[in-house]
Amino acid sequence: MKVLRVKSAFGFALGQPVEPGSAVAQTWEGITTHRLDLLAAARDGGLLDPAVDLDWVRRVYYALIGEALHSPGDDPDALATKVLDTLLHGLGPR
Template identity: 55%
Template structure:
């Protein structure tokens, strides 16, 4: 009986934290210097609730960065970089990443502290990207002599520029944009032969 009584409280606590993190993303995107009180108000929670969950503003920002990194890592893993056909994996991962990066732009712009869980997640994401690029090279989608670290940098740049160019476009179609990014990555801007 005591165990079942704890579950709703836990779910309420999780919803509260999620509401705070979502509000923090919105508020801090508009004003990076916004106060904890402004974030609490936007989350629809009492100021004491936000302070109970996060001892100080930096703790909230670290939790925000970690939550976004976890979401990003999950959508990359969902693209099955090591098992799906490379072109399929690239497309899924790219579309998924575009969605997460659009929703969590502020949080994902925060530098991860070295040695933190967020930094480890970003490192894992980078490794998964190299995995799918290596598999694409094996399938002859990428030249065998290509420097995959450079290809990954170009891919990241294409993602970043696509998000920047479409920042004000609320009708962003992640699948269409993913197709464009991958086409540019694999074929460049030269004529098709």
């Protein structure tokens, strides 16, 4: 999954303050809208609980990516798998 490869190059962006109304804020709003649409499709497709709070899932997803960025040298594809497995299945036994 290329998202971790792209995000790792721009990891600083995840923690930077954004000026309301700026071009950066508008870009983040577009990313948030797109991400929520993607998560809604995952929910509607049965991958997420129908009652899940999609904004919470989005924030958890970003947190997982942020944690993956703290694993320099790890295989990006393995990290992407960990992120998605954790997001979709949690940490309990399977």
